[in-house]
Amino acid sequence: MPRIRVEVDGVTYEDDVEPRLLLVHYLRDRLGKVGTPIGCDTTNCGACTVLLDGTSVKSCSVLAVQADGRGITTVEGLGIDGTLHPMQRAFHEEHALQCGFCTPGMIMASIDLLRENADPSEGEIREGLEGNLCRCTGYQNIVRAVRRAADEMREPARQRPEVAP
């Protein structure tokens, strides 16, 4: 069995893994990182999206052994010292989740989207999230949340007015 060394959410792990072990199963079953769920078996739904060396991948279609020597960020690795990442906060503020099953993947994909395009239009957000399916929200508030996070992340210093409830 190959031995791999990966850094997940800031912690380094070394493990022997079967070559066929999927990254998402490694995260969930070996490391207990169950914040990343599995929603399909054809790379369609995006629920298992994580960042691999900073870019989004669907962890159900990557082998754990392929992550050897790389860094992974899951939704559990966001935010510092109990503070939410602006994207997490935006999802909460804009009611961009209902059941929450797609949310970890949606948040990771959205963070990646803003990394590539800090100021996306609504259409660009919709296109950019085409690989992440949500069944609850109709996407409307997800699009708003990404927009809100984009504004906040571009101008972190400026005080933003609270959206009236």
Next chain:
Amino acid sequence: MNGREMGKARRRSEDARLVTGKTQWTDNVQLPGLCHVVFLRSPHAHARITQVNVEAAKGRPGVVGVFSGRDFADEQGSLPCAWPVAEDILIPDHPPMAVSEVRYVGEPVACVVARDLYTAVDALEDIDVDYQPLPAVTDMERALRQSTDLVHGDFGTNQSYRLVVESGDVDAAFRDAPVTIQRRYVQQRLIPTAMEPRAVVCRPVGEEFTMWSATQVPHILRLMLASVTGIGEHRLRVIAPDVGGGFGSKLQVYGEEVLLLLLARRLGRPVKWTESRSEGNLTVHHGRDQIQRLTLAAEADGRIRGFKVDVLADMGAYLMLLTPGVPTLGAPMFNGIYKMDAYSFTCTGVFTTKMPTDAYRGAGRPEATFGIERMMDELAAELRLDPLEVRRRNWIRHEEFPFTTITGLTYDSGNYEAATDKALALFEYDKLRAEQADRRERRDTVQLGIGVSTYTEMCGLAPSRALAQVRSAAGGWEHATVRVLGTGKVEVVTGTSPHGQGHATAWAQITADALGVPFDDVKVLHGDTLVAPRGWDTYGSRSVTIGGVAIHNACQKVVDKARRIAAHLLEAAETDLEYAGGSFSVKGMGGEGASMTLAEVAEATLSAHDFPEGVEPSLDSDATFDPENFSFPHGTHLCAAEVDTETGFVRIRSYVAVDDVGSVVNPLIVDGQVHGGLAQGIAQALYEEAVYDADGNLTTTTMADYLVPSAADLPTFVTDRTETPATSNPLGVKGVGEAGTIASTPAVVNAIVDALRHHGVRDVPMPCTPERVWRALRAAFLEEPEEPGGARPGAAGGLGPVRGGRE
């Protein structure tokens, strides 16, 4: 009650764990000694099982056990059907694991229990099953016509039941009617596709069992597990932890749940099963699947005389929890918001060798709403009237409420005019009609259509006695317990079981208002039969109208109890106390000693040192609410669709939804429910269909073929509300979970047909794929009937317009 919380767009308290990945999905449950279960499923739509050989699989290292149906035959019972809609309904035996015959692709025939999932999946391939194929039955109409290819041989027929409901003089209504319109519509089969696949964990503790399940209905599941297996209900605890959506698909008692319980008992070890998506597409109950034959008689001015509805409903291979009942929910709903003289509804339940159907968001009401709303557009076209004008001439006017409809329901409140006026203004109806005319004139490749849907629905699935009348075994009430702790904090126990709806937030808002305590002082408990022992769970847009009201009522009882104690402590008469802002005060008095807070009363109750004679030291209160009537949300939805006449591609240009869901607890949550509902209703109109081939194989087993729309496929919705409070409950709430789905499907299809009607198109079967739109256009151009959907055999279709529209 000062109304601080009701109507406030509170951010959800649930979100904190959901956005950080600290969620407790069933698949996250880890227990010492946990074994993994995988199921071997039938590759045949219909076959006799002649032999199952599990020996090779048993020999694999790490395999704890391998079992076939025969191993469970004596203890697995039959999965329940709780809605035998007719006295003479045929209900087949439904073993959780097939023993001698399989009747749909995906039916479990064996299972492996192993130390880990990978081992279990490997061992599955070592199991050898011999099948003797039997005829697949995939077409409802053919299934009824012939009596040789039978799903259940001993029945001698593929018909499960036939239900007829009639009201008014139907013959008279149709006799010499100036206008008669007949149409055949198909409600395609859908796969609910909650994002969280099903998962079950069962832990034995001596002779008792705890089950975690991704279910909408922990209470119903516990009850049914007890009745199927004979294990005492009091020895079963069912937990619905965080549940990732349901949409009806988790309103079920699945064979896998029963089998996990039996495995836990047999092995004495905890067991877990989590389905894969492709497994779930095959074996999560499906939704819809009806053929509707509709005939409408009207006066020359558009006033409806009578409406005849004849529905064939595909049951699939077995009757599951609500399978036969779902299509019959259309019986009181096909008349929609309209007045008419006569009405008949016939529903025939048909067995086929497919996955059983059951509740999917809307359950019976989307089908009915589609039927009537499509027919209203056809009537308008026939009479060359604006589709809204025809509706206006027939709908119940706001001053006519309460109104008893032709089907005998009493709609308590509503204002269709107000919702429609608001929708028209937001939509810019006249401007879009002008653009439509312009595009027609220019013979633009892209034509514009406007679709209208003025819907109502019945929510709550209560009162209980109404359920008895339709032979449902379920009760319709809901339960709540409100506990005021010694510190004044409040625990609310509800029998509803949320899976994305935000009950923890909304119920706390209701409680905060009813008790006058801060929102943050309220904790809502749910989804565990040990914690919340009484309830009927969450489905049918019932939670706020029944469960929310139960909480409100329980809070009133808390205040009543507290009032007696406060009166004693303040040395005042109860009638002299008023309660506001969480505090009792003596009327007309101020200052020290004239008032006390609920928290102070709670503290005094905890110690009970100084208590009134004959009063129990507890503020805790229960309430069970069973309403007098259903609730009837309504609304007007308008859809503008652009149809590419060259490719058949449909793009939704704009969508306006004005809904009247009565009083609103949390507008943020209500809007979210509408958005999600719209997405699913639009998906039925445009994208989704579970397709079986002639051999009974499901061809849409993955998300690559079953097309769930993404953000890139959907428009931004414009939503708004009118608020006509329900009169059937003290909060005035009506329910919102299904409204968007119910209204939107006909709005979209009406828009597509409207875009193409000048070309002679009268219908496009759902989902309105580009190819189907193109074929409908081509058929109209060629002026000859087109074979539906050449893409594949057995496609839904057959527009069947009656030329001339006269009978």
Next chain:
Amino acid sequence: MIPPTFDYIRPSSVEEAVSALSQAGEDAKVLAGGQSLMPLLRLRLAYPDALIDLDRVEPLRQIRSENGDLFIGAMATHHQVMRDPLVREHAPLIAKATATVADPAVRHRGTFGGSLAHADPAGDLPAVALALDAVLVVRSVRGDREIPAADFFVDWMTSAMEPDELLIGVRVPKLGPGWGAHYEKFHRTAQAWAIVGVACAVRRERGAIEDARVALTNMGPAPVRAIEVERFIEGRSVSDDSFRAASERAAEGTSPPGDLHGSPEYRTHLAKVLTARALTAAAAV
């Protein structure tokens, strides 16, 4: 679902990869980005004895100019290709078509070479390679071999590569000034496979089409070059009429499949409509 067991080989150079492939036998599979292979493994539709993972063969990710052509390494990811300045300048058709492949996360892993070697006629890139007269460079222990795209795609998910051959890159002739390109993809949802796609590049000169390359996605078991369209349009004026007339020939010589999302008849119709649109868009550039 869970992949079956396999041996895993992770070469760090092309030579190691080629040598591993020659030793591994017929039932070995090359793992490029894995975005098609992993689902096949998870659904247990493939049972390879061994996977040879090219993930760490960094030289294969290069995109460069070489002898006047563009050379795209087989392991260049879709994400890399669609943003690469050389590709955008000299083969904009590839950049445009790649941007329509799957979704961002899949494009981070999925590779140009993997898509071509997979030879799925519903994939977007085979038709693009065909339209551009790309040459696929494959290597084995026996040496290098250059296979023109026209010969590479043999049948449904079948290429002209021998089992011991590795696709190392693709040579694409650069399109000079005057060329416009467009990929017209038609699908039901953003994520879905193309029902039909049209890859098109045209060179305009003085209001006429001087040169045209048109190839079709999902109109047969392999991508199809729409030769009759090219022949017809070359030398004709840039006009809706000539595009429409040319596109009438789009389905000639095709044998489109029928599946859930479109019948052969519908695909035949779509090929014509989309070809006209692709020509119009390409000529407008």
